[in-house]
Amino acid sequence: MIMSSRSFAEYRAMFALGDRDLDGVVLDCAGGASGFVAEARRMGARALATDPLYAHGAATLAERLSGDLEQGDAMIDANAGRFVWEWYGSAARRRELRVGARRAFIADLRRRPGSYVAASLPHLPLAGRSVDLVLCSHLLFTWADRLDREWHRAAIMEMSRVSRGEVRIFPLVRMGDGEPVPFLGALVAELRDAGLGCEVREVPYEFQRGARHMLTVTCS
Ligand SMILES: C[S@@+](CC[C@H](N)C(=O)[O-])C[C@H]1O[C@@H](n2cnc3c(N)ncnc32)[C@H](O)[C@@H]1O
Secondary structure, three states, X not given: OOOOOOOHHHHHHHOOOXXXXXXXXXXXXXXXXXXXHHHHHHOOOEEEEEOHHHHHOHHHHHHHHHHHHHHHHHHHHHOHHHEOOOOOOOHHHHHHHHHHHHHHHHHHHHHOHHHEEOOOOOOOOOOOOOXXXXXXXXXXXXXXXXXXXHHHHHHHHHHHXXXXXXXXXXXXXXXXXXXXXXXXXXXXXXXXXXOOEEEEEEOOOOXXXXXXXXXXXXXX
């Protein structure tokens, strides 16, 4: 799985973030090399990230990241028809955002390693209801060819356990073929049965063609 590095700007659009959304503690779950935490903290917000790869430390991660960026670009080139460029404007702008985010991530990881917690869903080493908002980008649904419905249910229940507000998940399509995840409806029904509020909301971002929706799970 690629450790990608989306920027704060991409997160803001993917998760339709408003200013009030950053008032509380925000968890970037499966943060990878995203620049979200670095930029949010620069703006004065309280943010942290979890990812299993954080166990390797900044030096090792810095070394692997350019390879991951090239791998992501090659995958997009090989499947050009499945992507739309209106949001980015150009491939150069997308790359600029990714490189900037990666740089901000590595600098922040070195400066504030305590904000980056090594953890693998469906288990998070965080207290119940200890954050206000969980953002989950490009892990759930994206990799549904290798992570099954039961894993998704357990992962969402765990993110809901640590949040006292909402969990937002984007996108709702698979990376492999860009198709919607077939078990989404059944999973949402199961989560509602477990007492969670679920809503599919359109967001002002699209890169994988047709991937314009996030799932919000309300925990309170
Ligand atoms: C495609 S990257 C997305 C990174 C970042 N959220 C972004 O949008 O740029 C997926 C991340 O999920 C992490 N990951 C893989 N398995 C995981 C698991 N079981 N629990 C949490 N994170 C996992 C990977 O290490 C990788 O950094």
